[in-house]
Amino acid sequence: MVKNCQTNQLSLLDLLKDLRPKNNDFASFNIDLRLRDAISQAIKDCPHSRFQIAAKMSELLGVEISKSMIDSWTAESREGLYRFPACYLPALCHVVGSLEPVRIMVDLLGAYVIQGEEAILTELGRLKEQKKKMTVREKALESVLLGMKK
DSSP states (O other): OOBOTTTOOBOHHHHHHHHSOOOOOGGGGOOHHHHHHHHHHHHHHSSSOHHHHHHHHHHHHTSOOOHHHHHHHHOTTOOGGGSOOGGGHHHHHHHHTOOHHHHHHHHTTTOOOOOTHHHHHHHHHHHHHHHHHHHHHHHHHHHHHHHHHO
16 A cells, blocks of 8 residues: 555555455456446436447447347346447447446456546646655655765
């Protein structure tokens, strides 16, 4: 864990990691049902019909996607070849306006899905942290250089 050297406090990301459930069980990586549920819910919450979703995904992907394919991918009774292709997930999330299916996958890896202002604030914080580290390193090198000149 990264602690702030001056205040001995955990960073916000470290606190969030501590709150995240630990996935030490390899069976927890079998997310088929959870992913199907998330995709189904995202489709239900979307104002577009399954026909419209299929058409918009087809347009984005350059591959024919049908309503029956979406139905097969989201049916709990279907397995194997009927799993939702991961390579189609960005298009689906874009069309239905939900990142929840991606979050399910990313959570297993201990990562976060952020967007919009959160993403910019995160990058800004990362850059500020790098700047602090570079300043500390710069001062250390200047100190070494001064010691060499004496």
